[in-house]
Amino acid sequence: MTVAVIFVSRRAAGHDVEYAAMADRMDELARQQPGFVEMVSVRDPKTRVGLTVSYFVDEESARAWKQHPEHLVAQSRGAAEFYEEYRVTVAEVTRSYGFP
Amino acid sequence: MTVAVIFVSRRAAGHDVEYAAMADRMDELARQQPGFVEMVSVRDPKTRVGLTVSYFVDEESARAWKQHPEHLVAQSRGAAEFYEEYRVTVAEVTRSYGFP
Numbered sequence: 001m002t003v004a005v006i007f008v009s010r011r012a013a014g015h016d017v018e019y020a021a022m023a024d025r026m027d028e029l030a031r032q033q034p035g036f037v038e039m040v041s042v043r044d045p046k047t048r049v050g051l052t053v054s055y056f057v058d059e060e061s062a063r064a065w066k067q068h069p070e071h072l073v074a075q076s077r078g079a080a081e082f083y084e085e086y087r088v089t090v091a092e093v094t095r096s097y098g099f100p
Numbered sequence: 101m102t103v104a105v106i107f108v109s110r111r112a113a114g115h116d117v118e119y120a121a122m123a124d125r126m127d128e129l130a131r132q133q134p135g136f137v138e139m140v141s142v143r144d145p146k147t148r149v150g151l152t153v154s155y156f157v158d159e160e161s162a163r164a165w166k167q168h169p170e171h172l173v174a175q176s177r178g179a180a181e182f183y184e185e186y187r188v189t190v191a192e193v194t195r196s197y198g199f200p
Contacts, residue, residue: 004104004106004189004191006104006106006153008140008153040151041151042143042144042149042150042151043142043144044142044143044144045144045145047142049140049142050142051140051142051151051153053106053108053151053153053189059194079199083199085198085199085200086198086199087196087198088196088198089104089153089193089195089196090193090194090195090196091104091191091192091193091194092191092192092194093189093190093191094159094190094191094192095189096188096189097188098185098186098187099179099185099186
């Protein structure tokens, strides 16, 4: 079952260049993971609140990405340097609709 | 089981004032619904892409909000006037963690 990983965060002030480089690299790396489906990411520059939802084909793929060595380093830096707060919510997709 | 409703959209150009009024009203109304838990919403003014995740205590509460008469009108206007594209994904939360 498709799994959605919802990541909400608020960026601390500063470290903008380093953060952008890390975020770009994580975006690139996530898309290369086995079982990756898609990802959408939005940050409001004013509030510094960001929301990223990534989808994987199953729970195992999502867990494997969480444990990727380079991602683990990024998670650690995120908590120590980049984010004032964050929350990860993992959920199993039951339906989806939209337009066009 | 907690249900996450993930709404991703891209705003068409124009209608900014009407859209802001509708979005504010839907935000206010959603928070009053039985079973509402929380909501986080971010839009990037440059790309016009927005992500909103709202949480409800169960599937029934999420469905009831979708069918709220005022929300149905907003959905209809959204498709006709405000959005170039949107997608709603409903998912059941399995775990959540974060800091602080």
